[in-house]
Amino acid sequence: MGSVSSPAAGAPENAATAASARAGGCPVDHSRLDPTGRPVSADAAAFDPFGPAYLEDPAGALRWAREKEPVFYSPELGYWVVTRYEDVKAVFRDNVTFSPSIALEKITPFSDEANAVLKAHGYAMNRTLVNEDEPAHMLRRRALQEPFTPEQLAHHEELVRRLVREHVDRFIDAGKVDLVSEMLFEVPLTVALHFLGVPEEDMATLRRYSVAHTVNTWGRPSPEEQVAVAEAVGKFWQYSGEVLEKMRRDPSGPGWMPYGIRKQPQMPDVITDSYLHSMMMAGIVAAHETTALATTNALRLLLENRGQWEEICADPSLIPAAVEECLRFSGPIVAWRRIATADTEIGGVPIPKGAKLLIVQASANHDERQFDDPDALDIRRDTAGGHLSFGYGSHQCLGKHLARMEMQIMLQEFTTRLPHMRLVPDQEFTYLPNTSFRGPEHLWVQWDPEQNPERTDPSILDRRLEVDLRGSTRRGVPRTVTVRRIDREADGIVRITLADPDGRLLPKWSPGSHVDLLFDEYSRQYSLCGDPDDRSCYQIAVRKETDGRGGSRYVHERLAVGDVLRLRGPRNHFRLDPDARRYVFVAGGIGITPIIAMADHARRTGRDYEIHYCGRSTDTMAFLDRLARDHGDRLTVYRSAEGTRLDVAALLAEPAEGVLVYACGPQRLLDALEEATRHWPEDALRVEHFTSDAGTLDPTKEHAFDVRLSESGVTVHVPADQTVLAALRSAGVDVPSDCEEGLCGTCEVPVAEGEVDHRDLVLTKAERARGDRMMTCCSRACGKALTLRI
Template sequence: MSQTLTGCPVDHRALQPNGCPVSARAAAFDPFGGSYQVDPAASLRWSRDEEPVFYSPEIGYWVVTRYEDVKAVFRDNILFSPSIALEKITPVSDEATATLAKYDYAMARTLVNEDEPAHMPRRRVLMDPFTPKELVHHEPMVRRLTREYVDRFVDTGRVDLVDEMLWEVPLTVALHFLGVPEEDMDTMREYSIAHTVNTWGRPAPEEQVAVAEAVGKFWQYAGQVLEKMRQDPSGHGWMPYGIRVQQEQPEVVTDSYLHSMMMAGIVAAHETTANASANAFRLLLENRSVWEELCADPGLISGAVEECLRHSGSVAAWRRLVTADTTIGGVDIPAGSKLLIATSSANRDDRHFEGADDFDIRRENASDHLTFGFGGHQCLGKNLARMEMQIFLEELTTRLPHLELVPDQEFTYLPNTSFRGPDHVWVHWDPAENPERRDPALLGKRHPVTIGEPSKAAVSRTVTVDAITPAADGVVRVTLSDPSGRPLPRWTPGSHIDVDLGELSRQYSLCGDPNDLSVYEIAVLEEPESRGGSRYVHHTLQAGDTLTMRGPRNHFRLDADAERYVFVAGGIGITPVLAMADHVKSAGKDYEIHYCGRDVTTMALLDRVGTDHGDRLVVHSSAAGNRLDIPALLAEPVAGTQIYSCGPERLLAALEEATAHWPEDSLHVEHFTSNLTTLDPANEHSFEVELRDSGLTVTVAADQTVLDALRASNIDIQSDCEEGLCGSCEAPVLDGEVDHRDVVLTKTERAQNKSMMTCCSRACGSKLTLAL
């Protein structure tokens, strides 16, 4: 490869013959056609595996494809400037430039492409309309529009979802959200496409003037509407809100800024949602069994939206400018370089998403996707898009569950580097089978919309109760399976699942064989002081019933590298310990089990424990007078030994006291219950949480959890139990001392002060800094 490659940042003259650093695949990379347009993530698999950061002579950009590298670029808006995010990726003709000039086109900085220190002050003052508490007011409007558009075609039997709903509804929602009059729909559609092609596409020379003409008219139209709003900025919508903010802070929100945001906001709020929705319907209908699951259980929809955004999102890539010499993924990148950060590729990186090419609507980390970006420039409208997609899916899975893709259709895409959605998605169905003809009442049903990132509680699956059998006096063993006979998710010793029992959700440790994924086994003790969960299992649940289950998750992990293990189980606490002992035995490790209970007749699974671990088992029964002497058992620390225990709080407290002289973190425990109580503002204090990646500072009130404060500020963070038991809401801590109130972190982890559970833990002082 010769030095004639334009824009190549490497001095080829200094290299040996054939020593060009631009590989054949990198040289052939073309984001405007071929496999990238069909499936950008799949087309870059070679890069993720072999060359995660490469230079593309075709576009003059360095391309970044792995998840951690892309996220690191998003995190640092100083080193990696967003200033080129809206720059034309393809130079245009002088005639096209002159065409834009005649319309006084002056698209400048927006929230997308603005550098610090100007960006964050504007983002802060303009963010409130995007928060969940404000977005909830838009839900009825989105539902009404969606219903009206489906009404138009529900009895036709064949439709292009893009033309008849998925393009126009998001556009109308975008205009409504911005406060723009709902008019000139066809013209606005033309403008929006032209803007995308002008900025991210490669229009042919003969097309460039026409594109510029449409963009110029779009700019002019945006200015005219803005001027109308200035006459009376009291109305609803983001732009009137921005005008009102301008009146108070004119140095932050300027005239030129509002004009640019008017135009950019229409495109951002409309086109990305339309494309994401079209991608989602194609993906779901191509995976028929998943579509049928959503039809049967609308509770799965919010999780399905996240997985659609991850697997086939509408944002394929963003762009950044490198402001100083740096290294990305081990590759030296000189200052002045341009980056194409391939979010679509990052979202299918097996290093972060297990089985990343699989489409799994129950994937617990699906919302880690980077389709909305990350950090200080994360998409403000992400939750509006999530809301729309959930409502679209609910409406069509309810009214047209028999919907199918028209076979053999060709899916085409507007050629560009960054935004992706099929031009058409043709579907057909038999109107005679429309369920509303048999049951008009279903039109009145509504499923709650998740405004924000769905919690882990939303990632659920239905399981069948195969059997309920006695495991001891007052204990039953429950066997669960997938209703369709599919394998259940893999799990490791110490894992638990969350099960919905009537109106309650309870956690139970898995005690079966991790290698047998045809069933899960749990054991449930009927507690005299039960809040209802164990009573439900013992007196209401029957074989053949179905339950909603989440997980498995594991915050009680077994250290596979220990030399020796001491297992201490108290009562029903044998369930996670048994799976651990099975694993240790199969690995040929040294171990002993101390199983404690009131009486052998009440000790769950005792026969199984004795059969499989008899020579390593010591049974301690209060009734028999041989209670476990914990201080004697643990009197002398034994090198290489790890202690694992699950049981009542008094047992765990005694173990903690007895191991105080052992090496740090020799003891690992699993708690049955949380000690959390309702926050009492009289005993708490308010504090600030600085969010380093987002550039925000959030105030946590005395009667508010950190988790609630984050969500109110539009920050994505998952949760499940919200009792400090499950670890779902963990957040990285950068500075400030945490008042830890969870039962997940170990003593060492608390002392290290590197993370906190946001559902319950608080600040000891006046401020915490989190990596969010």
């Protein structure tokens, strides 16, 4: 299809408008107004979702928006564009205010001639799982979701492995191939058709139609192309109906569509004939195209980042984590669509009723407010599993586990049989012009067949690796670090310098980040306190806790220079808000570790701030010399042994607009700060905790309740003496965790229904009030039941 992009009717040329605005120095295009009557910025007027910049790098093309205008109106498209992680997630979360009903609407209206062609074929694509409102959506999703559970998908694993092996066999000795045409298009489509239950004799015909459906819905074909697309889509519709009728005559076979046909007599008002026809057509595209594009993107990324490709070749256990990071970095679904059902706002921007939204997951997945160093590929990234490539909330992609299975198996095959494979240099990557799906149309690779490992070791063909369909990769894969230095920082406090054993750079981190250190039986969280720009090492400070659980004693008494440790992270649940007007930093004792990194950042960026550091005496307070040197005029030190104490109430007596208080230290200090800021704006106080009793349960004070899992329909009973996390694990549900004290946020799960008794020290007041997430290691149900979106 062509990539011609014409301006909206009656609109001036975007590029000229933008250039004129920039030349005059005004960032606003006063000739354009959004639906609320406000002028449109020149950048927003110039945004072209069908242009080469967006097609090649959608996240990069919207970097300006994430930084300056995270929600903007595009007159070219007629949509409001949402670009930041939290805003995209909020839209996905609220499918009542932001209806999915336009998700399959043509983004480019067709000509009368093209519409006549569709009508002639009886095209009547209507509601499917992706564009249906409540309550109908959840009823149908629950009725049809069983074939998508990990347990049911396990039946397809052998088919996927066989298909992948057969296709690689065809070209293993060729030395050069276009992976898209030879494998990456074919295998996911065949798997999709088998999953749906399409008879073998109909597969070849249905393969021809899938690309036309994408262009029909999300592309911008020219008027001449629209007729050809409509013809293909119309035939696709007719033929899928014929295949469905064939299944109806004998619905006993395997597959999702026969499953739906068998369920129809039990729920005729929920699973209707027209609904099955629409799902038949949409399911082919959804199950095929996303996986094909995701795998193509992943292979390109890993081969371009050769060091990480070689890591997964050497250690295939990294493959599930690599898949999640590739989905974050370059997912197959760039953007999705919603429509506002009422006047509302997103990120503080007023959105009128009826406004159409383009919510750009690709941009959200590169939001530095959510992901440290988001434009770097890191297969050990601890937060990669939080990507939005499969959407979020009740409309999250049902087929995500099938896609993960296929991607993992294909990477297992390539890293085993073609570890020496490389991209053909200087090839040009092209993309099908559309707003929502992205992956190269061709991916040329080459290798020396004489170096194929199976020529000297045929036994490698017998290797079989497990696939991970339960999302346990959300925790990230630990990396190995060595102890470079151990320095005394104060009485009872040592500063540990950690580095990669091979001298490689460590991932970037932002102030407030922490890492998990794993040594012997211990796993402990420590804030990073060094220089974020120095990626040659990480620094943490550890205070010896004589009555602690043993981790700090291990560090002080047994850890030595040269020791090898495992490290997970960095993660950041204590992130500095870049939009604050001023910061008040408060630290007590070892709580100075995240605070000093925040203060360093504020000083480097020219932000207004002050530091209040409390301790017992000078000799017990870490980093005093460094603080005095770098922050002397901003620093106030309080030493209780000398009679100087922080008067928290006096410090925070007067709320100030745009001022945020960041604090870390002992619980009594944090409690005093919380009391002193009750009259401040909500969430003006941001804290990091280091102690918690949230994991302790007294069965005489607790009550039992049930937890229902919306994706599987399973109900798990949680006794009074057991955490939700423990109950889920006993039922075979794998939820990642780490501290298990409500401190780290690893065990977070989304909540669909029920009131949560929050006991964690991670969520903010506003997040708790929304009630849409909980920490399973400590929080419980207020009532008799909860429903989780897992």
